[in-house]
Each structure stands twice: as C-alpha cells, then as structure tokens.
Amino acid sequence: MSDSPIDSLRLQFHSDLASAENEAELRAVRDRYLARKGGMVSGLLKALGSAPPAERPRLGQLANSLKQEIETQLDARTVAASSTRTPKGTVDVTLPGRLPVVGHRHPLAVLRERIEEIFTRMGFLVIEGPELEDDYHNFEALNMPADHPARDMQDTLYLSAPMRSSAGNPATLLRTHTSGMQIRYMETHQPPVRLIAPGRVYRRDNLDLTHTPMFTQVEGLVVGENVTLADLKGTLDLFVRELFGQDRTVRFRPSFFPYTEPSAEVDISCAACGGTGLVSKPGQSGELGCSMCKGTGWVEILGSGMVHPAVFEAVGYDSEKYTGFAFGMGIERIALLKWGVEDIRLFYENDLRFLEQFPL
Ligand SMILES: [Zn+2]
Numbered sequence: 001m002s003d004s005p006i007d008s009l010r011l012q013f014h015s016d017l018a019s020a021e022n023e024a025e026l027r028a029v030r031d032r033y034l035a036r037k038g039g040m041v042s043g044l045l046k047a048l049g050s051a052p053p054a055e056r057p058r059l060g061q062l063a064n065s066l067k068q069e070i071e072t073q074l075d076a077r078t079v080a081a082s083s084t085r086t087p088k089g090t091v092d093v094t095l096p097g098r099l100p101v102v103g104h105r106h107p108l109a110v111l112r113e114r115i116e117e118i119f120t121r122m123g124f125l126v127i128e129g130p131e132l133e134d135d136y137h138n139f140e141a142l143n144m145p146a147d148h149p150a151r152d153m154q155d156t157l158y159l160s161a162p163m164r165s166s167a168g169n170p171a172t173l174l175r176t177h178t179s180g181m182q183i184r185y186m187e188t189h190q191p192p193v194r195l196i197a198p199g200r201v202y203r204r205d206n207l208d209l210t211h212t213p214m215f216t217q218v219e220g221l222v223v224g225e226n227v228t229l230a231d232l233k234g235t236l237d238l239f240v241r242e243l244f245g246q247d248r249t250v251r252f253r254p255s256f257f258p259y260t261e262p263s264a265e266v267d268i269s270c271a272a273c274g275g276t277g278l279v280s281k282p283g284q285s286g287e288l289g290c291s292m293c294k295g296t297g298w299v300e301i302l303g304s305g306m307v308h309p310a311v312f313e314a315v316g317y318d319s320e321k322y323t324g325f326a327f328g329m330g331i332e333r334i335a336l337l338k339w340g341v342e343d344i345r346l347f348y349e350n351d352l353r354f355l356e357q358f359p360l
C-alpha cells in the first residue's frame with residue numbers, strides 16, 4: 001500500500017466538503033467518511049492490516065492525521081452552518097407585511113348615521129326609546145283609539161303577556177313605529193321641539209322583496225309657534241337633496257295618517273330614468289317603461305304631515321298656540337332606492353360579498 005489512496009481520499013473529501021451546502025449535507029459527508037460501518041476512513045484503516053509490516057506505522061500515522069483533519073474541518077463547517085440556521089418559532093422580519101382584515105360597518109348602520117348627521121346639522125335632537133311599547137304610546141295618544149280602523153294599517157305583534165316597564169304602563173306590544181317616542185318626549189318637554197327618533201320597529205309582514213317583519217324607522221317631529229307646511233316641505237326637500245343628490249326633486253301627494261292633518265306621501269324623482277318614466281335598453285329600439293318607478297318617474301320615500309291637534313291635546317300642548325309637522329321613513333326602503341338594490345332581504349342575510357359593496 002502506497003500513500004496515494006490516502007491522498008486521493010483527502011482530495012475527494014475536500015471536494016465533497018466544498019459542495020455541501022447545509023447541515024444535512026454535512027451530516028451525509030460525515031457519514032460517508034467517518035461512519036464506523038462503511039465509512040471510507042474506517043475502510044482505509046482496516047486496509048492497513050494488509051500493508052507490509054515496515055510500512056504500517058507511517059501509513060497508520062498518515063491515515064490518522066487524515067481522519068483528524070476530516071473531523072476538524074467537518075466540525076468547523078457544521079458550527080458555521082448552524083449559526084445561520086433560523087431558530088424554530090422565530091419571525092423573518094424581512095418578509096413583506098400582511099394587512100390585517102379591517103371590519104366593515106353594515107350599510108344600514110352607515111345610512112342611519114348619515115341620516116342622523118343631516119338632521120343634526122339642521123338642529124334636530126336624536127332620541128331613542130324602548131322597542132317594547134304600551135298601547136297608549138303606540139296608538140292611543142297618536143289619535144288611534146281602540147276601535148280606530150287605522151290600527152289595521154299596522155298589523156301588530158303583541159306580547160303573550162304584558163311586561164312591566166320603568167316608563168309607566170306595562171308594555172303589551174312590539175312598537176309598530178317610533179312615533180311613541182314623540183309622545184314620550186312631548187309629555188316631558190315643552191315646545192319648541194325639533195327631534196328625530198331612529199330605531200327598530202316590528203310589524204306582522206311576511207318576508208318578501210320589499211318587506212321584513214323588523215325594519216328601521218326614522219321619525220321626525222317639529223313643534224313650535226307658526227310652524228307651517230312650508231317648513232315641512234323645505235326641511236324634507238333639503239334632506240332629500242343632501243342624501244340623494246342636488247339634482248333630485250321632491251313632490252307631495254295627499255294621503256292619510258291618523259296623527260297628521262293634512263297628510264302627504266313624499267316622492268322623489270326616480271334615479272333610474274331621471275324622472276322621465278322611460279328607459280332605453282341596450283339592443284332594443286325605442287324606450288321602455290322604467291321598472292323602478294313603474295313608469296311614473298317618481299318613487300315614494302316617506303310619509304308626513306302637520307301634527308293632528310288631538311295629538312297635542314294628548315300631551316297637554318295648547319293646539320291653538322302650537323303647530324308642528326311630523327314625518328317617518330324606513331331606512332331599508334331608502335337603502336333600496338339609494339343603492340338600487342332590488343331585494344331588501346339581502347341586507348339581513350349577512351353575506352359579506354354583498355355587504356362589502358357599500359363604501360361610505
Ligand atoms: Zn324610473
């Protein structure tokens with residue numbers, strides 16, 4: 001046996017070591033050369049047994065120094081490799097940041113705030129009250145005594161048993177409108193009054209495209225000396241333009257409510273057809289009737305009127321001295337009109353793909 005197998009093993013080791021790139025590959029190199037069973041250095045030491053006795057000590061020395069050299073260099077490289085390893089559970093601060101998912105307010109909440117903001121700027125107070133109401137505040141004080149046919153206009157959800165409330169009379173029903181708050185406020189405050197009462201109301205309606213058994217209403221009330229129908233028109237005209245845009249026009253249509261006299265439904269010009277009642281559809285000649293306003297050019301948004309003297313009498317106001325107006329609108333209906341949504345149920349199904357489409 002000559003020196004050459006030792007020299008060529010050294011050369012091979014240096015080439016293997018140079019190409020090892022990580023700790024796993026270094027471990028493989030260590031096994032290849034130093035494993036007790038099958039390692040190339042171990043094989044070399046065994047082969048010494050067949051060398052001529054005079055050569056053995058020198059060859060043994062050479063082989064052992066190669067073994068030491070391999071161990072030293074492998075150890076050095078392994079330490080170096082482990083120092084660049086990312087410890088478990090650490091964060092790579094060089095990665096690009098992940099944006100947190102930010103919550104989104106519900107479009108009906110956004111719209112309610114917008115409506116409150118418009119009226120607040122006009123000097124209105126925002127008041128809230130109980131959803132469980134008594135018959136007096138929901139009906140009787142609003143000029144709807146027990147046998148009044150107008151009660152049928154608002155199919156009511158009654159409680160199975162009356163509930164005692166801090167507000168006085170036991171509650172017997174889920175309020176059908178927030179008008180009860182107007183009574184509660186007038187019972188405890190003298191004119192002038194300028195308020196809106198937003199909140200949930202309940203009616204025995206089946207769920208369909210335009211009805212839900214629970215919806216959100218905003219009612220308004222203004223009472224003072226010399227408050228006229230012109231003030232009502234001016235207030236609602238300003239409100240509509242603020243909410244829907246300056247190009248929208250408003251019209252009043254005579255109507256009936258028990259708690260106002262005279263009463264009017266308020267319409268705004270239709271956004272889909274610009275108030276013409278006609279739309280042109282791509283690929284079709286001529287114009288068709290607008291489906292949003294049923295060809296009339298107008299869509300109804302709210303009810304209103306001058307406060308009925310009987311309501312003032314119920315709260316102890318002098319109906320000779322004071323006049324006032326009231327109005328009420330459904331926020332869901334306004335949402336359908338404002339955003340061109342065709343199915344009211346979409347607002348309550350909590351499908352984020354729908355809800356995220358509303359900015360503001
Ligand atoms: Zn239209």
